[in-house]
Amino acid sequence: METMGKVATVIVTLVILRWGWKLLNWVWLKPKKLEKWLRDEGYKGNPYKLLMGDMIEFATTLKEGRLKASPITHDITSYTLPFDHREKSFIWLGPTPRMYIRDPELIKEILLRPDEFQKPHPEPYRDSIVRGLLAIEGDKWIKHRKIINPAFNLQNLKIMFSAIRLSCSDMIHKWELLTAGSGPTEVDVWPYIDNLAGDVISRTAFGSSYEEGQKIFRIQKEQIDLIFQMVFILHLPGRRFIPTQANKKFNENIKELRSVLMGIINKRKRAVKIGEDKHEDLLGILLESNKKEIEEHGVGMSMDDVIEECKLFYIAGSETTSNLIVWTMVCLSLHQEWQMQAREEIVKVFGNKELDFEGLKNLKILTMILHEVLRLYPPAVMITRATHKDTKLGNMTIPPGVFANGIVNATKGKGSSPFIPFSSGPRVCLGQNLAMTKAKTAIAMVLQRFSFELSPSYKHSPFQVFTVPPQFGAHLILHNLS
16 A cells, blocks of 8 residues: 555656646746747847736737827838837747748748648637637638638629628718718718628628627627727636636627527528528528538538638628728828729719629729728738747748747838738638628719818827727718719
8 A cells, every 4th residue: 555655646746747847848948948049030029027928018008009199101010019010029928929020922921831830729819709710720621611612702792792782872871961961071980981891791691680690790899899908818828717897798798699690590590491591691601501511521510610600701801891991081081183083983984873793893993092002001910820840931940839920011121011911822811802892882982972081180090909990080071072
């Protein structure tokens, strides 16, 4: 018995030592090793602080930066990345370093090698809000992409166009009521554009379940605000169990969101089963494609998978489009000559008639303007990837455990910024054509009925939250042309 007791003591001691060594390596030894590598490569940043890293300073800087306006300039990097936007810099997200890469060729190379530069797991900002196709890797990503792909083909975009145009008409009508008979009128267009994007995705994603779709939109918006409130603790282990008010509400919203989505999905699955669904919205097309995949190969997407893709429809489909529309209106307010050229083109193609889908492809000037706005104000200012083994990039060999952040709207000294607003390589965004269709339709319909300029009360504030919305709104002077 005594011998067995000694053996047990030795085993327990070895287990404690093993896990103690792992803990020490995670919180101190590995970060210090990575810090030495970063400094040897010429990267600058703060010395590593035990467990927290730069999170307190990072969160404080973000919260303070959110309250400040920026000079009116298209060089927005120092405002969208207020903590550290220098060349060859890094910060600490807990014990994990994030290095900033600004060379456009290296950014493109990273995106072309998704097996070596993978999405980081976990990525608290992203994974707490949405996962789906945005986050998964490997064979699962290949299968999901195949299933989702039909939802975004040209024929389905044509079907969705009437819903897009209807939502835009609703917004235009509200502006016409505000400006009718009153001459030039100051309007903060951002809340209307933000609601427009949610309205469009509710119609195009969930069609017959439009009201439930609007509820999803509101919950998702609240989740983004709550994430910002929790930025101080976001990278701490076990963050979701910390009993803050914001954390509690966030977890309640997760359950509510799942419940609402399950209700919508089950209702539509029943309709598909009995042949009553027309498959004319994103969810209907997704469910039909998933049903076909299961019939042909035995395995498709689970209920949880479908829920995550529906959440992604909302974030990717509303946040990115609303940002593009509002910054296009701001840029056209600053550059009146381009506003006039775009309007003249729209009149030439459509006159005062209702827009049609086929005519959008003839809006060459507007397309060029939207592309330039996407380059200057990309929906995501950074693209984050992680290394899981020694990985060659340029003249560096990046060790495992480093986040590599490509800054896509700032490449000083390297010519103009790379044009990769919808990412690039194999993981290029499936919804880019839908996003461009929505933006073209909205801007074209606005230009048919209004001219606009910046209000004296306008404050430039392209600050990064989940995407890059205007923190202080977008106060413009609208001139009704009718």
